[in-house]
Amino acid sequence: MNDIIFLVINGITVASIYGLIAVAVSITWSALGLLNLSYGFIFSFAGYGAWLAERHIYGEPIFVMFMGIAAGIVGGVMVCLIVFIPVHDKPNFTIRGMIGTLAVSLIGGQILLQNFGPKAKLLPEFFGYGKIKILDVTLTADKIGIICSSILMLTIVVKWMKSSRRGLEIRAMMMNPHAASIVGIGVRKTGIYVMAVTGAMTGLSAALLSQTYYLSPFSGLTPMIKGVSIALMGGLGSVRGAVIAAIILGFNEALTTKFLGGRYVLMTQFALIIIVLIIRPRGIAGILDKAREA
Amino acid sequence: MSDIKTKKRKTWKNPLAVWGAKGGNHEVPTPEWKNPHQIWRDTKAFKVPTTKIGRFHYEYKSSNHGEKIWNRLRWWPTRRTILLTQGVYNRKSLKPEKIRKDKRPIFWFLSLLALAIMPFILPEGYKNSLLTAGGIFGIYASINLCWTLVIGTAGIFSLATYAIVGMSAFLTTWLSINLGLPWWMLPMIGMFVGLAFGVIIALPALRLDGFYYGLLTLGLNELCRVFITTSHAFGAASGGLYGADTFINDNWAPMTQTIVQYYSGFALLIAALFLFRFVDGKRLGRILKLAPEKKEAFAEASGVNYKRARVTVFLISSIALGFIGGFYAAYYRGSAFDIFSFHTVIMGLAMITIGGIGRADGAVAGTLIIVVLDRVLVELGPYRYIIIGLIMMFTILFLKNGLFGVRKQFRDWRDKKKGEARSSRLERGGEMLPEQATETDNKDEIYRRRYDKMQREFLKTLICDEIIEEHKQKPLGQHSEALERVCYYFRRGAMNDKYVVKCEEPFKKYKIMALSGVRGRSPRLVEDKIYDTVEAAYHGLFLRRIQDLMEA
Numbered sequence: 001m002n003d004i005i006f007l008v009i010n011g012i013t014v015a016s017i018y019g020l021i022a023v024a025v026s027i028t029w030s031a032l033g034l035l036n037l038s039y040g041f042i043f044s045f046a047g048y049g050a051w052l053a054e055r056h057i058y059g060e061p062i063f064v065m066f067m068g069i070a071a072g073i074v075g076g077v078m079v080c081l082i083v084f085i086p087v088h089d090k091p092n093f094t095i096r097g098m099i100g101t102l103a104v105s106l107i108g109g110q111i112l113l114q115n116f117g118p119k120a121k122l123l124p125e126f127f128g129y130g131k132i133k134i135l136d137v138t139l140t141a142d143k144i145g146i147i148c149s150s151i152l153m154l155t156i157v158v159k160w161m162k163s164s165r166r167g168l169e170i171r172a173m174m175m176n177p178h179a180a181s182i183v184g185i186g187v188r189k190t191g192i193y194v195m196a197v198t199g200a201m202t203g204l205s206a207a208l209l210s211q212t213y214y215l216s217p218f219s220g221l222t223p224m225i226k227g228v229s230i231a232l233m234g235g236l237g238s239v240r241g242a243v244i245a246a247i248i249l250g251f252n253e254a255l256t257t258k259f260l261g262g263r264y265v266l267m268t269q270f271a272l273i274i275i276v277l278i279i280r281p282r283g284i285a286g287i288l289d290k291a292r293e294a
Numbered sequence: 295m296s297d298i299k300t301k302k303r304k305t306w307k308n309p310l311a312v313w314g315a316k317g318g319n320h321e322v323p324t325p326e327w328k329n330p331h332q333i334w335r336d337t338k339a340f341k342v343p344t345t346k347i348g349r350f351h352y353e354y355k356s357s358n359h360g361e362k363i364w365n366r367l368r369w370w371p372t373r374r375t376i377l378l379t380q381g382v383y384n385r386k387s388l389k390p391e392k393i394r395k396d397k398r399p400i401f402w403f404l405s406l407l408a409l410a411i412m413p414f415i416l417p418e419g420y421k422n423s424l425l426t427a428g429g430i431f432g433i434y435a436s437i438n439l440c441w442t443l444v445i446g447t448a449g450i451f452s453l454a455t456y457a458i459v460g461m462s463a464f465l466t467t468w469l470s471i472n473l474g475l476p477w478w479m480l481p482m483i484g485m486f487v488g489l490a491f492g493v494i495i496a497l498p499a500l501r502l503d504g505f506y507y508g509l510l511t512l513g514l515n516e517l518c519r520v521f522i523t524t525s526h527a528f529g530a531a532s533g534g535l536y537g538a539d540t541f542i543n544d545n546w547a548p549m550t551q552t553i554v555q556y557y558s559g560f561a562l563l564i565a566a567l568f569l570f571r572f573v574d575g576k577r578l579g580r581i582l583k584l585a586p587e588k589k590e591a592f593a594e595a596s597g598v599n600y601k602r603a604r605v606t607v608f609l610i611s612s613i614a615l616g617f618i619g620g621f622y623a624a625y626y627r628g629s630a631f632d633i634f635s636f637h638t639v640i641m642g643l644a645m646i647t648i649g650g651i652g653r654a655d656g657a658v659a660g661t662l663i664i665v666v667l668d669r670v671l672v673e674l675g676p677y678r679y680i681i682i683g684l685i686m687m688f689t690i691l692f693l694k695n696g697l698f699g700v701r702k703q704f705r706d707w708r709d710k711k712k713g714e715a716r717s718s719r720l721e722r723g724g725e726m727l728p729e730q731a732t733e734t735d736n737k738d739e740i741y742r743r744r745y746d747k748m749q750r751e752f753l754k755t756l757i758c759d760e761i762i763e764e765h766k767q768k769p770l771g772q773h774s775e776a777l778e779r780v781c782y783y784f785r786r787g788a789m790n791d792k793y794v795v796k797c798e799e800p801f802k803k804y805k806i807m808a809l810s811g812v813r814g815r816s817p818r819l820v821e822d823k824i825y826d827t828v829e830a831a832y833h834g835l836f837l838r839r840i841q842d843l844m845e846a
Contacts, residue, residue: 035505037512040636086691094505095451096690099647102640103690107683110676221636222516229513232506263524266517274498277510281501 006138007254013143015250016150020205021227022234022242023154024198030174030237031194032088032187035098038079039202039227041105043220044112046072046203047210051121061126065149065207068123072203073196079104080195085188112217120214123207146208153204157197158239166193174237233273235285244284248272324774325760333752337744355382355391385735398655409560413553422549425556427669431662432559433625436566436618438645438657440611446652447574447582448607450499454511456638457518458495458612462487462619463629464528470538470623477539481620488616492609499608500601504587512639519634536628555625562621563658569614570654578603578610641668644686650696659697724846750843753780757840769832784839793820793838795831804831806838 021039028036049071054064083100090096127145131138161167169190172180181187206215209223230249234241249269256268276284305321358381367376378396383389394400409428416424441455462484469475469483495514499507522528528535541558542551573579585593585600593600623629632638645664649656663685667678674681689696694703716727725747731740761777773781790811795804804825807817820838825831 035509082687090690091694095651098505098508099643099686100690102643103683103686106637106640106644106686107680110679110683114676218636225513225516225636228509232509232513236506236509263521266520270513270517273510273513277498277506278501281503281506283506 004254004258007258008251009139009143011250011252011254012247013146014253015230015246016147017205017209018223018226018230018249019243019246020150020153020201021223022230022246023157023239024201025227025231026234026237026239026242027170027174028194028198029231031170032084032173032191033094033097033177034084034088034101034191035094036079036101036195036198037098037224037228038083038101038105038108039198040218040220040224041108041112042072042075042079042199042202043206043209043223044215044217045075045108046199046206047123047215047219048112048116048121049074049203050123050207050210051215054124059124061124064124065126065204068207068210069200069203072199072201072206074199076195076197076199076202077192079199080191084191084195088187088191109217116217118216120216120219121210122214123211125211126207142212146212149204149208153201154239154243157201160197166190170194229269229273233276233283235280235283238283238285241283241285322772322774324776325758327776328752328755330752330779333748337748355384355393358390358392402655406564409563413556422552424670425552427665429552429555429559429625430669431665432556432561432563433618433622434642434645434665435658435661436562437615438642438661439563439566439570439654440614440618441642442646442652442654442657443570443573443607443611443614445646447579448604448611449582449585449587450604450608451504451508452495452499452511452608453508453639453643454495454514454518455615456633456642457511457515458488458491458615459619459622460522460629460633461491461518462616463623463633464522464535466620467535467538467623467628468527471535475539477541477624480538480624481617484616484618484620484623485613486616488612488614488619489609491616492612495612496605496608500605515634515639516636519631522634523631534628534630534632536626538623538627540624540627542625558621558625562618566614566618567654567658569610573607573610574654578607582607641682644682648685648689648696650698653696653698656696656698749783750846753783754844756780757844762837762840765836766833769829769836780840781836784836784843793835795828795835797828798824801828802826804828806831806835 021043024039025036028034046068050064050068053067053071057063057067079101082104083097087093087096087100125142127141130141132141132144133139161170169180169185170193172183172185173187173190173194177187180190205223206220210219213219230245231242233249234243234245249272252268252272253265256262256265260268305323366379368374369376377394377399380393380395382391382393384391412428413421413425437455437459441452444450444452444455465487466475466480466484470477470480475483495511498510502510542554544551546554581593581598581603582600584596584598585603590600619629641664645660646657647660648663649658649660664682667674667682671678693699716729725743726734726740734740756776756779758776761774761780764773764777765781772778788811789809792809792811794807794809794817796807796817797804804827806820806823806825808820809817823834825834
């Protein structure tokens with residue numbers, strides 16, 4: 001029983017990190033219609049930003065984490081300026097945008113590789129090494145910190161989107177981009193906000209993941225693909241769907257590791273995703289709310 | 295000819311007076327008038343800048359021979375012509391000429407010929423590396439052609455192409471190592487592997503649309519990568535699985551091995567081109583061209599089972615990809631894990647986007663560019679990926695559909711510019727525009743319109759209150775020269791919409807009508823006003839004509 005709970009908590013920890021990227025992918029798709037596959041690059045970019053800040057500015061872990069978020073914002077805005085703004089009014093925008101973000105991640109990955117080399121880097125532990133024991137289960141400060149900070153980030157973003165003027169603009173863009181542009185909501189300006197927010201989420205996930213695993217120029221690819229899968233299962237464009245999908249996939253990871261072995265995690269995960277998508281072609285959010293038409 | 299533009303003569307000479315017409319005076323007092331020759335001189339005068347008219351000869355037209363309009367060569371035993379030729383007559387010289395409507399077969403033939411003789415013309419120093427890259431080019435171009443079938447023809451945005459090739463390569467290598475299969479069996483078995491994977495991957499394609507499917511297949515690619523790299527059977531540690539049987543004999547000279555590799559890749563490319571031609575250009579492709587994205591409902595209503603066609607194309611290309619996978623295993627004696635990586639997917643997408651998605655020539659040319667950058671210019675190091683990324687960015691930012699869409703994009707741009715230039719030099723007044731003039735066969739019409747315009751411009755200068763008053767006084771009979779010229783013009787006008795006076799009741803009611811100009815179609819009434827006398831009706835009609843003249 002204990003190890004199942006341990007695995008579930010592990011799963012939730014991983015899911016909360018990937019969930020951040022999934023929500024970022026979801027928001028970008030639904031607000032801008034951009035399939036951003038450069039989150040892998042933004043992830044590494046933010047990680048290296050945090051690493052540079054730790055080396056050259058100030059080593060305090062919380063400061064490093066915030067610098068990661070800031071670098072993520074910079075990366076997101078950069079992608080917006082390079083890809084979204086020039087391409088968003090061209091024909092076949094979706095496929096053009098996707099290929100553009102892939103080109104950015106190709107170029108960016110190579111530039112990171114040139115500057116930092118292939119050697120893996122590690123960020124400091126942000127949340128110390130404390131441990132708490134609840135009902136025979138040992139929780140490390142690391143895991144609690146990851147879960148809490150991701151939930152906090154998600155809450156802030158959702159709250160901001162629900163209550164602020166900018167959030168209203170973004171939600172209007174999600175519902176109907178044409179009508180939004182007619183009532184005077186600028187596509188480009190909103191694009192910059194959206195990419196900054198989603199970049200911040202990616203930056204946080206980069207900082208959180210790089211302290212437990214490691215950081216390399218291409219370490220963002222796996223989290224991005226996982227995030228995209230979660231967003232897909234949750235239904236592109238739905239935050240709630242992405243959160244539910246992240247939790248389901250987290251549980252799936254824990255249970256598969258326990259009963260089948262770690263090698264089969266991706267297989268059960270994709271079997272699950274394919275089953276959900278065959279039943280509901282628009283993902284879980286097909287039940288919850290209307291997703292953006294492709 | 296005098297240079298004075300306006301002569302201040304106060305009298306007109308009556309040309310009819312010499313015949314002693316009744317009531318014909320020699321001279322009549324007249325208002326100021328303009329010399330009618332002046333406008334002709336102005337029109338003829340040299341004005342800078344002159345604009346060139348007509349169209350360029352965009353198409354090369356070859357002359358004909360003999361009495362036949364053209365000679366048709368056909369692919370025996372079909373009725374299909376080798377080159378699509380159109381016979382035309384030169385508009386100027388009326389000589390028969392022929393235009394090649396579709397020059398692509400010529401370019402394909404020349405490029406493939408160049409590839410075929412490549413081993414004999416390459417300089418010795420670069421021969422080995424270039425031929426190796428050429429073999430890789432053949433394989434990748436075939437993969438991308440199959441991918442183009444999936445993305446372009448079938449419209450299924452699948453990113454799992456390299457996953458099918460990789461799985462087929464790994465499974466056939468494994469079978470070859472463990473069962474000792476000969477090399478020629480590998481592509482055959484690969485076809486079954488490809489079919490099996492195609493069926494599995496095609497299942498969600500029936501339900502999902504567009505980018506949902508693309509993202510799912512991206513995940514499937516990752517799944518295959520993780521499965522292969524972590525499994526014990528496929529050699530988790532060595533970076534790939536090697537040891538399959540191959541058609542390349544180690545005892546041959548190194549150059550012979552390279553040349554055999556090159557020509558086998560070339561043969562695979564030719565086979566893939568034939569597959570593309572027979573899927574995209576035949577029934578399946580035509581069905582699917584009726585059902586582009588977002589117009590499926592129309593296709594369905596027309597009785598086209600587009601879903602079935604899509605899945606068929608998907609499965610055919612999956613089988614082909616499986617074949618290529620088996621070939622790949624026999625070519626390299628195995629496969630590396632690299633084939634499943636995200637990097638490979640990006641490179642593949644770069645290959646098909648740079649050339650233009652959905653076109654065979656685009657897929658092959660894009661592959662050529664990327665392979666040259668990736669495999670030949672190795673000394674550039676990581677910069678070559680940055681260059682590839684920049685080319686991708688350039689393509690999506692500035693080109694409509696890749697390199698092979700440039701022709702259409704350029705023509706659209708040129709036509710837009712031409713239209714702008716034409717509208718900037720447009721003169722109103724009914725004269726033909728230069729482009730219109732060169733395409734009108736009846737050249738008399740050009741001069742008639744030009745003369746008509748000049749004349750109307752001249753007549754406008756004559757219209758003044760004096761001649762209107764003069765006409766009011768005496769609608770018929772001899773007038774001053776100014777009024778007479780105006781009346782001649784009006785009387786000579788075309789029959790359609792020509793004004794006439796209709797007598798409703800003699801000496802009491804007159805109305806103005808307009809003729810239809812078409813036999814059997816009755817005139818129309820232009821106004822309800824009733825004139826008491828025929829003279830008043832004549833004058834009303836005259837005023838209408840003057841109004842039309844001044845407004846035109």
